Amino acid sequence: MATSPEAQAAVPRAVVEGLVVEVPPTGPVVEVPPTGPVVTDVPGWEGPDGEGPDGEAPVEQEARSRVAAVATAITARDRRPGSRVLGVSGTRRPYPPHLWRYVDRVPPTARPVVLDVDTGVDDACALLLAATHPALQLRAVTCVGGNAPVDDVVRNTLTVLEAAGRSDVPVARGAERPLLEHPTDARHVHGEDGMGDLGWPAPTLRPEPRHAVELLRDTCMAAADAGEQVTLVPTAPLTNIALLLRTYPATARGIAEIVFMGGAAQSGNATASAEFNVFHDPEAAAIALDAAADLAIPVTMYGLDVFYDPVVAAAEADELVAVGGRGAAELAGRLIQFQCERFGRDAATIGDAGAVCAVLDPGGLTTQVLPIRVELAGRWSRGRTIVDRRDWSGDLSHDPHGEPPVRVRVALGVAHERYSALWRDTILSAGATR
Ligand SMILES: [Ca+2]
Numbered sequence: 001m002a003t004s005p006e007a008q009a010a011v012p013r014a015v016v017e018g019l020v021v022e023v024p025p026t027g028p029v030v031e032v033p034p035t036g037p038v039v040t041d042v043p044g045w046e047g048p049d050g051e052g053p054d055g056e057a058p059v060e061q062e063a064r065s066r067v068a069a070v071a072t073a074i075t076a077r078d079r080r081p082g083s084r085v086l087g088v089s090g091t092r093r094p095y096p097p098h099l100w101r102y103v104d105r106v107p108p109t110a111r112p113v114v115l116d117v118d119t120g121v122d123d124a125c126a127l128l129l130a131a132t133h134p135a136l137q138l139r140a141v142t143c144v145g146g147n148a149p150v151d152d153v154v155r156n157t158l159t160v161l162e163a164a165g166r167s168d169v170p171v172a173r174g175a176e177r178p179l180l181e182h183p184t185d186a187r188h189v190h191g192e193d194g195m196g197d198l199g200w201p202a203p204t205l206r207p208e209p210r211h212a213v214e215l216l217r218d219t220c221m222a223a224a225d226a227g228e229q230v231t232l233v234p235t236a237p238l239t240n241i242a243l244l245l246r247t248y249p250a251t252a253r254g255i256a257e258i259v260f261m262g263g264a265a266q267s268g269n270a271t272a273s274a275e276f277n278v279f280h281d282p283e284a285a286a287i288a289l290d291a292a293a294d295l296a297i298p299v300t301m302y303g304l305d306v307f308y309d310p311v312v313a314a315a316e317a318d319e320l321v322a323v324g325g326r327g328a329a330e331l332a333g334r335l336i337q338f339q340c341e342r343f344g345r346d347a348a349t350i351g352d353a354g355a356v357c358a359v360l361d362p363g364g365l366t367t368q369v370l371p372i373r374v375e376l377a378g379r380w381s382r383g384r385t386i387v388d389r390r391d392w393s394g395d396l397s398h399d400p401h402g403e404p405p406v407r408v409r410v411a412l413g414v415a416h417e418r419y420s421a422l423w424r425d426t427i428l429s430a431g432a433t434r
Contacts, residue, residue, distance in 0.1 A: 110134065110135055110136055110137040111135060111136055111137065111231060111359065112136075112137045112139050112223055112228055112229075112230045112231065113130055113136050113137065113138055113139065113230065113231045113232075113233055113356075113359060114138075114139050114140045114141070114142065114216065114219055114220075114230050114231075114232050114233070115127060115130055115138070115141050115142075115233045115234075115235060115356075116141075116142045116143075116144060116174070116212070116216070116232065116233070116234040116235070116236055116240050116241060117141060117142070117143060117144070117153065117157055117234075117235050117236050117352075118143070118144050118145065118146025118147045118148065118150075118153050118235070118236035118237065118277075119143070119147070119148075119153050119156040119157045119160060119194065119195060120146065120147040120148065120153070120156065120190055120194060120195065120235070120236070120352065121147075121189070121190045121191070121194075121195055121196050121335050121338060121339060121351070122235070122335075122349065122350065122351025122352040122353060123147070123156075123157075123235050123236065123351075123352045124156065124160045124195055124196075124331070124332075124335055125332060125335055125336075125350045125351055125352060125353035125423065126233070126235050126261075126350075126351070126352040126353040126355060126356045127141065127157065127160045127161065127164070128160060128163075128164055128328050128331065128332050128353070128427055128430075129353050129356045129357070129360075129422075129423050129426055129427065130233070130356050131160070131161060131164035131165075131166045131169065131328070131430075132164055132328055132426055132427060132429075132430035133356075133360060133426045135360055136356075136359070136360065138166065138169050139169075139219050139223070139230060140169065140170045140171070140172070140215050140216070140219045141157055141161065141169055141170070141171045141172075142171075142172050142174050142212035142213075142215055142216055142240055143157055143171065143172065143173050143174050143207075143212060144174045144175050144212065144236045144237055144239050144240045145175060145176045145177055145178075145183055145185075145237070145239075146185070146186070146236045146237045146276075146277065146280055147185060147186045147187075147189070147190045147194050147236075147276075148185050148186075148187065148190060148193070148194025148195075149176070149183070149185065149194075150173055150174065150175070150176040151173070151176075152193060152194045152195075153194065153236075154171065154173050154207050155193075155202070155203065156193070156194050156195040157171055158171055158203035158205040158206070158207065159195070159200055159201075159202070159203045160195075160331065161203075161205060162203045162204065162205050163200075163326060163327055163328055163330075163331040164327070164328040164331075164430065165327070165328070167205055170208050170210075170215060171205070171207045171208065172207055172208055172210050172211060172212040172214070172215035173207050173211070173212060174211060174212025174213060174239070174240040175212070175213075175239035175240055175243065177239075178237060178239055178280055178281035178283070178284060179239060179242065179281055179283045179284050179287075180281075180283045181280065181281055181282070181283075183280075184280065186276060189342075191338065191342075195335070196334065196335055196338035196339075197338075198331075198334050198335075198338065200326070200331065200334075201326070212240045213240055213243045213244050213247060213248075216232075216240065216241075216244045216251070217244060217247075217248045217251050219254075220244075220248075220251035220254035220255055221248075221250070221251060221254055222254070223254040224251075224253045224254030225254075228254070229253075229254055229255060229256035230254055230255055230256060231255075231256050231257055231258075231259060231359055232255055232257075232258045232259070232260075233258075233259050233260070233261075233355050233356060233359060234258065234260040234261070234262070234277075234288075235260070235261040235277075235352035235355055236261075236277055237262075237277050237278075237280040237281040237284060237285075238260065238262065238277065238278075238281060238284040238285045238287075238288040239281045239284040241258070241260075241284070241288040242281075242283070242284040242285075242287035242288040242291065243284075245287070245288060245291035245292065245295065245297075246287060246291055249291070249294075249295055252295035252296070252297055255295075255297050256298075257297060257298040257299065257300065258288075258292055258297055258298070258299045258300070259299075259300040259302060259355050259358050259359050260277075260288075260299065260300070260301060260302065260355065261277065261302045261303070261307065261351075261352045261354070261355040262275055262276075262277035262278045262285065262301065262302075262303060262385075263275050263277075263278050263285070263301050263303040263304070263372075263374075263385030263387075264303040264304035264305055264384075264385060264387075265303065265305050265370075265385070265387040265389065265410055265412060266304065266305055267304070268304065268383070268384065269304060270383065271380070271381075271382075271383065272380070273375070273378070273380060273381040273382075273383065273384040274375075274381070274382065274383030274384045274385075275303060275304050275383070275385070278374060278383045278384075278385055279382070279383030280383075282374055282375070282376050282382055282383040283376065285374045285383075285385070286373075286374040286376055289372065289374065289406045289408065290405065290406060292406075293405055293406045293407070298409065299408045299409065300358060300362075300365075300367065300408070300409040300410075300411065301372070301385070301408045301409065301410045301411060302354055302355040302358050302365075302411050303385065303410070303411065305410070305411060305412050305413075306354060306365070306411045306412070306413065306414040306416075307349065307351060307354060308349045309349070309354075309414050309416035309419075310349060310350050310353075310354050310357065310414060310416040310417075310419035310420045310423070311347040311348060311349050311350070311416070311420060312336045312347060312348060312350060312420055312423070312424055313346060313347045314336070314337065314340045314346050314347060314348075316333075316336070316424055317332075317333040317334075317336035317337045317340065317348075318333065318337070319333070319428075320332050320333025320336070320424070320427065320428065321333035321334055321337065323428070327430070328427050328430040329427050329428055329430060332427045336348045336350075350419070350420060350423045353419075353423050354414065354419055357419040357422050357423060358411065358419075360422060361415075361418065361419070361422060363415075364414060364415040364418045364419055364422075365411045365413070365414055365415075366411070366412050366413030366414070367409045367410060367411050367412065368389075368409070368410055368412055369407050369408070369409050369410070370387050370388055370389060370407065370408065370410050371387075371388040371403060371404040371406065371407055372385055372386065372387050372388070372404060372406050372407070372408045372410070373385075373386045373388075373404045373406070374386070387408075387410055388404065
């Protein structure tokens with residue numbers, strides 16, 4: 001059975017602050033696992049004894065304060081070349097010796113996610129976060145035509161996963177065109193190759209033979225059979241998702257929720273009315289939302305009302321690029337640099353990556369559950385998500401259209417600095433992994 005985002009947020013989770021910290025080769029060793037005792041060989045510093053139940057507030061608070069104290073002590077020391085780093089929740093990643101970061105709120109069990117993408121500069125940003133955050137298990141990535149033709153999307157997606165060192169994640173090619181609309185693309189935003197024309201080496205990874213819809217089905221059903229549920233994060237036209245939910249409705253029992261980038265309560269970008277992903281395939285968006293409502297899958301819409309707000313400054317992009325090694329950090333920095341240059345700004349949005357942040361940190365969104373319809377007709381408004389924000393029951397009960405069957409949790413505000421930091425710090429901690 002699907003669990004609502006509200007119900008999930010209410011589940012107490014054992015949360016201890018994870019720490020990524022520089023450790024000189026012969027210096028102290030600090031490990032902060034997501035649960036249980038904090039282990040350290042820093043003289044005079046004893047971790048919590050772990051006797052409290054997981055998630056018990058005093059243990060968490062003590063861990064946080066001790067971690068903060070150790071971090072302060074260590075960062076005050078001389079930092080030497082060749083120092084090594086212990087990562088978060090047992091992961092050990094190379095890390096640039098001049099940097100250290102906290103990674104906040106690492107839950108004890110990584111949450112399974114699947115991204116459906118049209119990579120895409122900002123899809124790449126989303127993939128880098130999903131591929132490197134220790135609180136997520138990226139189970140699969142499915143591709144759809146959108147920002148670029150689907151074959152370019154597949155190549156770009158494999159490029160990103162290879163840079164992030166995630167050759168283990170299956171990637172599948174999906175719908176090459178919308179259900180009804182003629183395909184278009186957004187190369188004027190994303191570059192000729194769809195991903196910033198960075199001149200990055202072609203990937204050695206290959207997609208798997210299954211169609212994206214089959215990979216989605218198999219991943220969701222495998223999760224359901226294991227008593228788990230996957231969070232679907234579409235950051236692209238919803239063609240694959242519409243096909244999945246109508247063709248294989250039984251997959252709903254393996255889907256916890258859908259957090260999609262698309263739509264807008266206010267204005268559009270592809271047209272004055274419509275956001276690109278929904279405009280690209282309005283029928284798919286309408287079908288996906290209707291099917292999700294039919295199947296009681298909770299849906300969060302991370303749309304244009306919040307999309308542009310989390311930004312990363314050009315100077316921060318330079319810091320990411322400086323990590324080098326053609327890994328996740330360098331690629332992330334170059335994607336931000338590309339956008340800054342293309343739009344002549346000194347900062348750029350993390351775009352679709354905000355939808356992944358919304359999975360990691362749902363409290364960073366201000367949302368309202370609202371009725372929604374996708375406009376499939378209007379000459380100037382086709383592809384618009386019509387979000388009903390009226391609050392007077394008199395208007396609602398006299399509306400000749402009746403009540404929309406679909407209600408969606410609509411993101412209306414975002415703690416943008418929190419999301420920017422989550423993205424930047426996670427990818428910095430992944431460093432030059434490749
Ligand atoms: Ca996208």
